Each structure stands twice: as C-alpha cells, then as structure tokens.
Amino acid sequence: MAFAGLRDPADLVRPAALETVFTRRERLRSKAGTALESWAGRLAAKRAVVGALGYDSPPGPLTEVEILPRPSPACRRSHECAHGHPPAVTLAGTLATRAARARSIQVSVSHTSDIAVAIALVTWVKDGG
Template identity: 55%
Template sequence: MTRWGSAAVAFGELTAPWQLVEPMPLEVVFTRPERLRSGAGRTLQHWAGRLAAKYAVLRLLDEPVTAEHLGAVEVLPLPTPLCSRTAACLHGHPPGVRLIGALDGREAAGTRVRVSVSHTADLAFAVALTAARLAEDHDREAVTAWT
C-alpha cells in the first residue's frame, strides 16, 4: 500500500453518468447506495467526484482499476457531530470510504482510508490516504447505514 493516492476525472463534455465509466457498467462501478445518493437530484460533478475518490483509493491500495475494484470502494457522506441525521442528509458531509467485496479488510489494523474530494466546473479531484482511526470513527460506523 502506498501512503496516498490521487485522481482527476474530467466530465465537462459529458451529459450522463454512464459516460464517466463506459465501457464498464455503471451498476458495477457504483454500489446501489451510491447510485441512489448520486441520482437524487445531484449533478454530474457529484458522480465524477465519487469516481475520482474511488480511483484515488485504488491507487492508494496499489490495486488495478477494474469495474469490480471500483465497485468495492464505496464512497458515501458521513454524518458529522453537528448533524444528527444519517448519510441521507442533503447538507455537506465529509465523504467516508468503506471497502467491500474483494477489498474488504485491506485497511491496516488501527487505520482508516480517508478521502478529500473537490471539483471545478468540468473536473473532479480526489486524494486518498490512510490515517489512524479516530474516536468518532466508531460512532460514525454505528450511526451510518451504508446499505
């Protein structure tokens, strides 16, 4: 595993989420909760940001980019201490990463994969890194319903 990974996804000329991942199937690259979250009135830049985060995590983990590996990196908003709502809240929440399927268990003991996502009008950027687990990570895991 490397210390960090980064990625950029261009979406300026695109009009639909499936164009971000073609020829890979959208349903494999994005989990059902991600598709529901991104499809709920969100713009293409939200899809691109989530995809950039997935790429950054795969680079962090030194994993090849495949539809299955992208789909094994689930990126959803986490509740914050100031908001009692779940990940379904529409207010700004930091992105959380959950490794599932083929990548389950890839986090080193006592660490957590974290991502930061940003975007311009036509480009999404993400950085992923591993960091020590924080006390609130346990609280977030208990509160967040990922599926």
C-alpha cells in the first residue's frame, strides 16, 4: 500500500468514503493527527485478510474487516493505551461467514514512511476436530 505524496487518510481510499472502509472504532483509533502510515497499515491489513480468506476483492464493504490493537491484560482498562500491541482481526458479514471454520486469523503489519505492507494467516479447523 503505497502512500508517498498523500496527505490525508481520505486520499488512501478515494473515491470511497472513509466510513465505507474503516469502522467507527478504527476511525476513532486512527483519529486526526495519527500518522498516515497507521491508516495505510490498517488498510493493507484489511486487504491481506480479504486475500487470505480466498477473495481477489472484498465481497462487501471493507468495514466487514476491523483491525485494532489487541491490548495486553495490563491495558484492558483503557482503550487509549500508549503501548504498541499486535493487531486483532474482527470480521462481520460475508467475511465472518467465510471465516466461521477458521481457528484463528493473524495479521502482521509493517511500514516505512511511504509504504505499508501486511500479511494475514488463516488457520482453518480440520474436519473431525
């Protein structure tokens, strides 16, 4: 996800609106003032999850994939924890149905000052247990 030369999170998703790509909780977490690479990393992670679930393009709005930090037990009292945490994936809609037999979905995100990348791994439940 290249974002060199972009200035605003909306530029990452044009012509779509931010509300059709990022959930309300994601928008609050990445509120104005957060570095553009955080927004780009979250978008790269959403696309990686879609691909790991076997889709070439999202079957519905990207808000069906929510990428937020998974806080440690020490930080659970506050949604504004200042420490970095691994991303957690929450699915809705068609993607949640597709992932119903997934044991876990893990995502890793990295970025530089002008590009963000992500990889997602889906571990499926084997038949019979």
